[in-house]
Amino acid sequence: MKLTIDHKSPVPLHIQAEELLRRLIESPEYIEGKLLPNEVELSKKLCISRTTLRQSINKLVYDGLLVRKKGVGTKVAESKSLSSKSKNWMSFSQEMSARGIPIKNFELHVSWVFPEKRIASFFEIKGDKKILKLVRLRGRPEGPFVYFESYFHPSVGLTGEEDYKSPLYEMLEKEHAVIAMISKEEISAIAADHFIAEKLETVIGAPILFRKRFVYDLNEKPIEYNLGYYKADSFVYTVESRRE
Amino acid sequence: MKLTIDHKSPVPLHIQAEELLRRLIESPEYIEGKLLPNEVELSKKLCISRTTLRQSINKLVYDGLLVRKKGVGTKVAESKSLSSKSKNWMSFSQEMSARGIPIKNFELHVSWVFPEKRIASFFEIKGDKKILKLVRLRGRPEGPFVYFESYFHPSVGLTGEEDYKSPLYEMLEKEHAVIAMISKEEISAIAADHFIAEKLETVIGAPILFRKRFVYDLNEKPIEYNLGYYKADSFVYTVESRRE
DNA sequence: ATAATACATTTGTATGTACATACTTTAATA
DNA sequence: TATTAAAGTATGTACATACAAATGTATTAT
Structure with missing residues (x-):
């Protein structure tokens, strides 16, 4: 693994350092909240100034990969501390079984x-x-x-012959080695149009909780594009967040 | 509006500058992608170094409030639709100022x-x-x-005489030493009833994004109980989460 | 043994400086 | 006039430096 910085490269030093650190903290030694070398030492080792190094570290801190503590050091963030962003997200099946609701599939196409x-x-x-x-x-x-x-990225390798009645993400993980990791969602309220009203057996204009969901794998590669239309009152979205 | 920086304050200069800029770009003059004063000038005006000022600006750039362009300047980011990031949760004022939207208070009781x-x-x-x-x-x-x-816990110490036109959480923090830290939210879609329809100047039955918000301080003591009724399409709630 | 103190470590804050690079405006030139 | 060149402006990169504040550890006094 290349862990040096090239001062002659056109790539800015703080960018190089950032990428280097990203690779570093991914390596097995750094999995469990291990402390990085201190800034002064590390900057010497990389032959860049502490200021420049801090620029790189700041970015990783902002991205939630590193955690700094005055008087202690900088360590790799534990996955638990990521919950500041939001609770563990769940698939529909998980959400429902967590609420003890039996599911019926009315349509599957x-x-x-x-x-x-x-x-x-x-x-x-x-x-x-x-x-x-x-x-x-x-x-x-x-x-x-x-x-x-739902729409799936070709690289997921779905053939269309899979069993879509079983929990989808479990199937993706087991049979296609695709792990859904990141979910970005946009939630809004809309009025049911003709199509949605018919599907959900309600009237046109009925309030609908509309959720766009973008799902990515470990490497932030897009996996699924999902649109969900929830009948009002049938679904409550809960979010827990924490300031820092 | 206070737009100066206090060198004797215990609050770090770059934090003060950041807050100042947040307020600044919230003001009406800065709604439409207007350029900020350049860094050198602004740092002189605020009596802080350019390095320190850049620290503040960087954070706002990370947060998507500002956009920089080499050789041109730094301008307020234009935002397409309102959305609230759950990454670091924000108050209504912050949410809106983050998108450069001027707020009008129609009622305050x-x-x-x-x-x-x-x-x-x-x-x-x-x-x-x-x-x-x-x-x-x-x-x-x-x-x-x-x-x-909104309902507030008695221990917050509000008298009812405060200035509720200014950002609430800032006021709570400064004048009552109450820091809102944790937010638990429940989001759902409902139909506007007579009361809400009248308030929001829409029709009965119109789709409404309804948000219950429970706010706690650092010690997880309850501070605020808040109900928000958003007119459909005026508000999109965005959530980013990561599996663990 | 316990508590208080001093010290070393490490990140946090803040400044000053210098030059590079991208973009805009202006002026000179063909 | 149109093109090109130069100057000007603003952000980008990078460094050296100094001190502050929080934390942990070792030392010392009680």
């Missing part, structure tokens, strides 16, 4: 479609190749309360 | 009321003593888009 522009750009692919689209209408025995539309 | 049962139990107090209730209707110049109802 798999197809191959050309991605819309915003989906293609999220996946960073061109729009000329079909991708897998998964539509699911789910709810309680009495009736559906959520309509999902 | 302070009163003392007997707490409802669920509020009393959240605050862990008996329901026989009146607590402070703060009602606010806020939005853009064109019209309101959010209705807030």
Whole structure:
């Protein structure tokens, strides 16, 4: 592993140092909250000034990878401290079973479609190749309360022949070695249009909790693009956050 | 508006400068991608070094409030849709100023009321003593888009005579030494009832993003119980989370 | 033994300085 | 006039330096 800094490179030193540190803390020795060498020493070792090194460290601290403590040192953040961002996110199946709700699948439809522009750009692919689209209408025995539309990145390797009745993320992990790691979500309230109203067995204009979900793997590569339409009152989204 | 920096304050200069800039870009002059004064000039004006000023600006750039461009200057970031990052949670004022949106207070009403049962139990107090209730209707110049109802724990020490037009959490922090630290939120979609529809100038049944917010201080003592009713499409809640 | 003190360590804050690089404006030149 | 060159402006990079504040450890006095 290259762990030196090239002063002749056009790449700024603090960028080089940042990348170096990213690689460093990924290595096995640094998994469990281990302290980094102190700044003065490290800056000497890397032949850059402490100021420049701090610039790099700051960025990693901001990204939540490192934690500094005055008088102690800088250590690799433990995954627990990441919960400051938000609670462990869950899949739909997990969410529901956590609430003790039995799920019924009302519709389950798999197809191959050309991605819309915003989906293609999220996946960073061109729009000329079909991708897998998964539509699911789910709810309680009495009736559906959520309509999902999911799109999957080609590299996930789904064939469309998988068993989509079982928990999806478990299947992805076991059979395709794809681990959904990061989830970015946008939640808003909308009025049901004709299509959604029909699916969710409600009236046009009914309040719907709409959730866009962007799912990434460990390497922040996009995996899934998911749209969820929840019937009002059937779903409450909880967030816990902490200032720092 | 206080726009000076106190070198004798125990608060670090770069923090003071950061807060100052946050307030500055919140002000009406800075709504539309306007350039800030250049760094050298601004550092002179604030009587801090350019390095220190850059530290402050960097943070705001990280937070997506400012955009820098070499050879041009630093300008207020233009934001497409309102959204609230859960990374470091923010107050309403911060959320809005982060997107450079000028806030108008349509209603602001302070009163003392007997707490409802669920509020009393959240605050862990008996329901026989009146607590402070703060009602606010806020939005853009064109019209309101959010209705807030807040209740405060007696120990916060609010008298009802405070200036509720200024950012609330800043006031709490400065004048009452209360630091809002933890926020637990429940987000759902509901239909506007008669009352909410009238307040938000919309129709009964219109979709509303409803947010319950429970705010705690450093010691996890309850501070505020807050209900927010957002007009649909005026507010998008964004959450970023990571599995562990 | 215990508590108080002093010291070393490490990050935090803050400044001054210098030059590089990207972009804009102005002036000179063909 | 149009093109090019130079000057000006603003951020970007990088360093050396100094002291402050928090923490942990070793020492000392009680």
